[in-house]
Amino acid sequence: MKYIDEYRDGRLAKDIARQIAALADPARSYHFMEFCGGHTHAISRYGLEDLLPANVRMIHGPGCPVCVLPIGRIDAAIALAMRPEITLCTYGDLMRVPGSNGSSLLKAKAAGADIRMVYSTLDALRIAEAELEREVVFFAIGFETTTPPTALALKAAIAKGLGNFSIFCNHVLTPPAIQNILESPDVRKLGTIKIDGFVGPAHVSTVIGTEPYEFFAGEFQKPVVVAGFEPLDVIQAILMLVRQVNDGRHEVENQYIRGVTALGNEKAQAEVANFFELRESFEWRGLGEVPYGALRLRPKYVAYDAEKRFSMVTPAAKDNPACECGAILRGVKRPADCKLFGTVCTLDTPMGSCMVSSEGACAAHWTYGRFREKARQVDGGRAVA
Amino acid sequence: MNLMIKAYRRKLDVANGRVDLSHGAGGRAMGQLIEGVFYEAFDNDWLRAGNDQSAFSVPGGRMVMTTDGYVVSPLFFPGGNIGTLAVHGTINDIAMAGAVPLYLSASFIIEEGFPFADLERIAQSMGAASREAGVPIITGDTKVVERGKADGVFISTAGVGMVPDGLDLRSDAARPGDAVIISGSIGDHGVAVMSKRENLEFDTDIVSDSAALHGLVADMVAAGGAHIRLMRDPTRGGIAATLNEIASQSRVGFRIDEDKIPLKPEVAAACEFLGLDPLNVANEGKLVAVVAPEGADAVLAAMRAHPLGGEAALVGHVVADDNCFVQMTTSFGGGRIVDWLSGEQLPRIC
Numbered sequence: 001m002k003y004i005d006e007y008r009d010g011r012l013a014k015d016i017a018r019q020i021a022a023l024a025d026p027a028r029s030y031h032f033m034e035f036c037g038g039h040t041h042a043i044s045r046y047g048l049e050d051l052l053p054a055n056v057r058m059i060h061g062p063g064c065p066v067c068v069l070p071i072g073r074i075d076a077a078i079a080l081a082m083r084p085e086i087t088l089c090t091y092g093d094l095m096r097v098p099g100s101n102g103s104s105l106l107k108a109k110a111a112g113a114d115i116r117m118v119y120s121t122l123d124a125l126r127i128a129e130a131e132l133e134r135e136v137v138f139f140a141i142g143f144e145t146t147t148p149p150t151a152l153a154l155k156a157a158i159a160k161g162l163g164n165f166s167i168f169c170n171h172v173l174t175p176p177a178i179q180n181i182l183e184s185p186d187v188r189k190l191g192t193i194k195i196d197g198f199v200g201p202a203h204v205s206t207v208i209g210t211e212p213y214e215f216f217a218g219e220f221q222k223p224v225v226v227a228g229f230e231p232l233d234v235i236q237a238i239l240m241l242v243r244q245v246n247d248g249r250h251e252v253e254n255q256y257i258r259g260v261t262a263l264g265n266e267k268a269q270a271e272v273a274n275f276f277e278l279r280e281s282f283e284w285r286g287l288g289e290v291p292y293g294a295l296r297l298r299p300k301y302v303a304y305d306a307e308k309r310f311s312m313v314t315p316a317a318k319d320n321p322a323c324e325c326g327a328i329l330r331g332v333k334r335p336a337d338c339k340l341f342g343t344v345c346t347l348d349t350p351m352g353s354c355m356v357s358s359e360g361a362c363a364a365h366w367t368y369g370r371f372r373e374k375a376r377q378v379d380g381g382r383a384v385a
Numbered sequence: 386m387n388l389m390i391k392a393y394r395r396k397l398d399v400a401n402g403r404v405d406l407s408h409g410a411g412g413r414a415m416g417q418l419i420e421g422v423f424y425e426a427f428d429n430d431w432l433r434a435g436n437d438q439s440a441f442s443v444p445g446g447r448m449v450m451t452t453d454g455y456v457v458s459p460l461f462f463p464g465g466n467i468g469t470l471a472v473h474g475t476i477n478d479i480a481m482a483g484a485v486p487l488y489l490s491a492s493f494i495i496e497e498g499f500p501f502a503d504l505e506r507i508a509q510s511m512g513a514a515s516r517e518a519g520v521p522i523i524t525g526d527t528k529v530v531e532r533g534k535a536d537g538v539f540i541s542t543a544g545v546g547m548v549p550d551g552l553d554l555r556s557d558a559a560r561p562g563d564a565v566i567i568s569g570s571i572g573d574h575g576v577a578v579m580s581k582r583e584n585l586e587f588d589t590d591i592v593s594d595s596a597a598l599h600g601l602v603a604d605m606v607a608a609g610g611a612h613i614r615l616m617r618d619p620t621r622g623g624i625a626a627t628l629n630e631i632a633s634q635s636r637v638g639f640r641i642d643e644d645k646i647p648l649k650p651e652v653a654a655a656c657e658f659l660g661l662d663p664l665n666v667a668n669e670g671k672l673v674a675v676v677a678p679e680g681a682d683a684v685l686a687a688m689r690a691h692p693l694g695g696e697a698a699l700v701g702h703v704v705a706d707d708n709c710f711v712q713m714t715t716s717f718g719g720g721r722i723v724d725w726l727s728g729e730q731l732p733r734i735c
Contacts, residue, residue: 004657010644010717047719096407110405231717347724348413368721371710
């Protein structure tokens with residue numbers, strides 16, 4: 001598999017791991033947060049933690065658009081989909097996300113709602129063209145990576161004069177969320193954990209570039225390495241972060257030079273800017289209200305805005321009070337520290353945001369790593385640093 | 386009770402719940418449905434043994450009987466169709482008991498409006514598959530339902546076979562130290578079918594591995610019958626579901642090695658593109674065998690000598706583990722769990 005196998009070379013990974021071990025100062029510890037669920041997934045799936053020295057710890061961040069979608073938005077989508085005239089199109093991994101009282105889009109579909117799983121915005125557009133008598137709503141979700149395709153679908157819908165196509169916009173933005181982890185009212189409540197640097201999401205930066213992280217790195221004096229999602233990308237980014245910490249630097253570095261530039265894809269940015277504007281505030285599941293953390297359609301495209309067009313209401317719905325997602329998303333607690341983890345909250349019955357998506361921290365730990373908890377118990381509770 | 390077992394045994398909400406697509410996907414939800422509805426209603430020891438067939442005593446030996454339903458979409462895919470799948474799958478369920486398949490039945494539920502030409506094509510290929518395997522379809526049934534009440538055609542099959550004397554493969558027989566052998570590359574069938582799904586068509590040379598495995602099994606039994614603990618064909622849910630099933634039923638764990646699992650580059654690439662784990666992807670012409678260590682070499686050699694086992698590989702071992710974890714050493718040298726598929730395997734957003 002050209003361009004894949006090259007980034008999964010176990011021999012090279014062990015060599016980089018040896019470099020990390022040689023550079024990591026035994027007198028100190030290193031705590032790095034990988035913001036994006038794609039990185040969490042790679043770390044867990046390839047067992048990268050096993051390659052790192054004990055004083056280099058990865059903290060799993062909130063970066064999964066499915067995880068951070070609040071219950072109320074799912075409830076609103078289900079309520080919309082239950083209307084007889086509506087066809088709701090959605091990406092597959094939203095289907096199981098729990099709303100209130102154990103509801104989900106998958107269950108709503110089984111109960112008769114016309115919910116169709118699509119693989120791209122264009123699939124939704126095709127359905128709208130083929131079924132002009134239906135109101136086709138695309139459940140748009142994702143970070144900066146998936147926003148341009150939504151913008152292009154809108155552009156195409158307008159060009160085709162499709163009056164039965166609209167968007168339920170749930171696009172969220174990465175830089176404000178990273179900032180929120182270090183600086184928000186919840187930090188006072190939940191406490192903070194030492195974070196020495198961030199692994200930044202490469203796919204997001206293919207669109208926005210590395211520049212938006214410059215302010216963050218300077219303001220909070222935290223190094224950021226924008227990295228790809230292959231295991232070698234991640235481990236190389238960790239090496240780059242260790243070097244920065246040792247040197248006392250806090251710069252934005254680009255590990256993913258094969259796809260990311262400083263300014264990103266300006267054409268895509270222009271398309272997004274044409275159709276979307278910032279929301280003053282948007283709830284992120286597990287993080288609470290994040291100022292300027294999401295997008296909505298500009299007022300001139302109100303006809304394509306499902307929230308307005310169908311007078312959608314986002315009900316106030318709260319996570320289980322015992323859920324520790326807020327602390328886990330900030331790295332203050334580990335998945336297994338939560339009382340719900342593995343008891344009432346599992347992949348089949350996810351309660352909180354971290355278990356909701358396959359890329360959430362709890363889901364990754366449950367799927368790939370829960371044997372480590374058992375190993376700790378067997379070792380008499382010896383925690384792995 | 387360990388975490389996995391507790392989660393797996395969570396009861397269905399029969400009073401308020403509804404069947405959704407995850408209940409047919411071969412994962413944990415399907416196990417809950419089977420346990421919560423069918424085991425409850427049909428309760429008997431044969432069913433609760435949790436095999437894909439049941440062996441029972443009849444005058445003159447031990448017999449195997451199995452039944453299966455086929456609802457694949459699309460009906461035609463590279464390397465086969467719903468009919469060949471029904472023949473091969475039913476033969477394989479019998480063969481996994483080490484048994485010699487003898488007879489099949491086939492029941493068709495056909496949707497009003499279904500083209501005769503497609504039905505004939507399916508039936509002809511089923512006939513050819515059963516003749517090639519030497520296992521005739523000796524009885525059947527046909528029902529037609531109104532348009533919209535089926536997806537073209539559904540096929541239900543049953544099969545019977547005889548177990549050779551002295552052979553007793555059991556789902557709870559895996560023991561620490563046993564070898565885990567896979568007969569060939571994984572995920573071919575699932576990728577071939579997905580490549581032809583509506584909205585997901587992509588170009589690939591991969592064809593389904595659908596095949597009748599009773600010949601391969603006969604050679605394995607001849608080479609090391611007494612040492613074979615159990616066999617499974619890893620269909621829906623893939624290798625991951627199969628190993629987890631065996632682990633739960635035998636109360637053991639597994640340690641497997643990612644580098645040793647046969648996987649075609651094209652399948653790996655398609656899984657990468659779709660965000661799927663090949664360990665969860667369905668197979669229709671592969672088997673997993675758990676073999677006592679002293680018989681592993683002979684069984685592996687017999688498999689490699691057979692056309693359907695040329696890429697057979699010893700991929701790991703059974704270990705003692707009360708948690709029944711299937712653990713894998715990754716190609717990076719790290720460790721991870723190989724878990725059940727949770728619900729349907731759905732493509733990720735990013």
